Each structure stands twice: as structure tokens, then as C-alpha cells.
Amino acid sequence: MNPSTQRVVLITGASAGIGLAIAQRLMSRKDLILVLTARPSSLARFDDAGIEESDRVWLRPLEVTHEQNRIDLIAEIESELKGVDVLVNNAGITYRSVIEHVTEDELLHQMGVNFRGPIELARLVLPSMRAKKEGKILNVSSVGGMMAMPTMGAYSASKFAFEGASEALYYEVRPWNIQVSLLQLGFIRSDAFLKVPYTEHSRCASNNPHDAYFKHYDCMTSFIGSWMRRSLTSPEKVARRVERMIDRKRIPLRVKGTPDAVLFNLMRKTLPAPFYHWLLYHNLPCIRKWGKPPYPADK
Template identity: 45%
Template sequence: MNSTPSTVLVTGCSSGIGYELIKLFERGPYRIVATALPSSLEELQARPIAQSPKVTVEPLDVADYAAGTALVRKIEKEIGPVDILVNNAGISYRSTVEDMTVEDEQRQLQVNYLGAMHLIRECLPSMRRRRKGRIVNISSVGGMMAMPTMASYSASKFALEGASEALWYELKPWGIHVSLVRPGFINSLAFTKVLYSRKKAAGESSEEYKGHYDNMKTFVEKIMTRTPSTSADVAKRIFKVCQRKSPPLRAAGTPDATLFYFLRRILPRFLYHKLLFRSLPGVKSWGPTDPEARL
């Protein structure tokens, strides 16, 4: 039996799922490296969990690739090679495609996709040498079904899903596990952190998109304040995936994720898109401001 504690690297631990997850790992035989954005570092360091001898808190903006490389080297030198990498850090733009700028698109992809891929590449040589390791990427229901005003967020999670699936095949010969955990709606204040595009912030968004923004915002916030699933529940599901001998490639992070998964699989595509469009909140008021031009 291997009694050496596994080294776990979890990104984005200042709040939400990441914070709940490191509390679970802390109770087991793990050495945990929990990262936080430099701007949130002090907040995380001040929490009781950061006082545990098993937990090391490190600053990391996952979009700073050089910092990601330096962190993985530091962990390898001072703690040991990373056994479990949990790419949890994420941001979410609420914006129509037309309102996004190239810079906004790049930021969304850098944090949710490119940063995660970079950390994977940094951890893999040692995992391959040791023929063991686990990579857990936190996706989203948005990584299997796209919703209006969330195109860029969905694109980043679809990208994460596609790459993780390819990686699953690539790494199987070394016995390295790759998993995606897909949370759906979570009862949290994460919606207060959504980002608006520079164009929208500058007041340059067309009035014709007002219905999209207003209705989607109210809809998402209402569900997020009413859903019973919490960040702690999602963390438990991730933790279970990390402990399974043969973890699945895809796991639901919340019960609604299972429901959406089956809806998406069972319904014929044309029907699914039609039904989803019809159920969008206030959709009849979306679009042209001239009522006669509406659908």
C-alpha cells in the first residue's frame, strides 16, 4: 500500500467550489496546493483552512502561463510531483456574440480553457514518468448546451470538453485518468461575478439586445437563488471522482446536469432547439424594437 500522501493542485480556491473542495481534501491523506488570484490571496490566507500544515496557498492567475509553469516547478521541488490537478478556476461573461470584443473573447478562453491546458501540459511529463495521475477539469452544463448571452462561456467549456475527451484517449496508455465534472445551476452568488463585455460596459450595446440581457439575467439569478445544489455539494461530487479507482470521463456536478444531459441526448436536435428557444424567458419580447418585425 502506498502511504505517501498525494499532492493535489486546485486552482481558484478563494471562493465557491474550489474553496469547498480543498476543505474535503484537507481531511484526507493529501498535500494540497490551493491557488488564488493575487488579488484574493490575503482573503484565502486568512481562512482557517490555510492554517492547516497540509495546505499551501499560492498566488496564480491561470492566464499567466509563465506563473503557471513556475508554480508547478516549485511544487515539484518543494512538495512533490502533482498527482491530482483540478482545473477549477473560471470566469463567465454575460454577453451576446455581437457585443463581445476580441479582448473579451481572449480573456474568457485564457482563463477557462488555455490556462487549464497549460497547467495540464506542465504536470504531464512527471505524471507520464510515474505512470499515474489524475486530471479533473471543471466544465459546466454550459459545456454541453449553449444558452444566449453565454456564447463565449459555453465556447470555453465546449473547448475544455473536446480537449479533455482527446486527452482521455491520449493518456490511457499511461494509466492517467482524465475527468470532466459538469455543475449545473448552483445556489451561490457566482452570478454577481459575471463579466460584461467592454462594449456593453461602454454603453455601446444595441437597445435591440435589451430583452436578451434583462430576461436572461433575471432568469439565471432566480434559478441560482432557488436551486438546492450548493458549492459544497458539487465539491463532494468532484472529490468522489478524484477517489474513484476508475473515474468516469464525464460526471454530473449537480442533479440538474443529469437531467439536461438526458434531455439533450433523448430529444431530436431540431425539437430540442425549438423547445429551448420557446422556453427562453420573455423570448417574445427579444429582438427588433419595432413590434411588427418580431417573430
């Protein structure tokens, strides 16, 4: 295939979860050149997944919060492949923590991975997309970007910010035929919930039955785990959706990627706000036990 007709697709966080499923889905596409990126410590996972480097598949380290790493990678793609045609901003983390247990540094880290890094990548790929008068920026977002849940406040803050910036960008770059889209995902059937990072305080509190917030963590953790295990949407299904978004001529600003994303969006839009918040609060798992003694202990 003539390299000049192949589109260059850059995927962040491609060595695990949804990113890996997208990478595997697109591997057989001869019309695409894939730049699969992972944090340096996770690059070896490509080998485990049977993904090898070739003319059509580049494997590169990318820590999305590292400015020079971002700049060097995009510069290399511009000089060797004439720029990125499709940016898939997939990498993300989800701190499990109540707001009181997130330090400023941890909040900045959450925002750096899910918001600042992806937006900086978009800024870097835009000049060549504008020159070509074509491009797609696919931002993997979340139900957490349209509604907030307890113990996920920092995550929601990052995805709300990501949604806001992406929406502005959608209007700004339309004159150059650049399409920006947010793929809003709800619960995905995966083990991602087993590896969520905790903050320093939330880790201690979630292991201490005498902590005032212990029940918040205890109930939300099993609630989220059981929803993820029962989800009808697999990472492979999300990957098929992403492939369609890459292929379609026109993509909407927001794409609901799971049935629960459709449902929560509908609830948010149609229910009067006080009723919506009342309903959500009263349906939180074992809400009556939250914040109740016995605590404190070990004095």
C-alpha cells in the same frame, strides 16, 4: 504521515465559490497535500476563510493565464513535492454577453481562463504523472459545455473547447494510468451570478433599456439568478463529489454534477435536434419581447 504516501492535489481558483468549498472539504485529509491557488489579489481570502499555510497546505498565487506563473508553480511543486498527483482545474469566469458585444480581446480572455490556462497546466503536470504511471486531471466543466445559451456564447465556446481537448486527453494518457474527467455542473446555489463579468459593450447595453439587446440581458439575468437561487446543489455538495472523484479508483470521462446536468444531457441526446432547438428557443424567458422596439432613443 509519511510524505511519500501523501498525494499532492493542486486546485485552481481555490479562494472562492466551488474551489473554496473543495479546499475546505479536503483540509482535514491527512493523506493529501493541498496546493491551494488564487489570483494574487485574492490570496488574502484564504485568511478570511480561516485557511492557514502548513506543511500539508500550500497557499500560492496563480493567475492561470500567466505562462511564467504556471511554469514556476509546477516547477516548485516538482522540486519540493515530486509533482502533482491530482490537478483540479476549477478556476473559471463567465462573461455575460451576446456574441455581438464580445471583442476579440475579451473572447481571448474568456478562452484563456477557461480553456488555454487549464490545458497548459495539464500539459505541465503530465510528464511527472507519466513517470509515476498515475495521476488524475479533474476539469470542472459545465452544462454550458454541452449546450449553449444566449448571452453565454463566449463561455460556452470556452467550455466546449475544454470538453473537446479533455476528451482527446482522456484517450491519450490512459496508457500511463492517468485519468481525465470532466465534472459537468448546472446551476449551483451560490452568489456567483452576482459577480459575473460583463464585456465593455454588454455592460452598457444591459444598463440601457433602449439598446436592441437590452431585453436579452434583462430576461436572462433574472432567469439565471432565480435558477441559481433555487438550485438544490450547493458548492459543498460539489466538493463532496470532487472528493469522491479523487478517491475512486476509476472515474468516468464525464460526471454529471447536478440534476439539471443530467436532464439537459438527456434532452440533448434524445430529442431530435430541430425539436430540441425549437423547445429551448420557445422556453427562453419572455422571448417574445427580445429585440422588439422601443429602441433607439436619446437621438
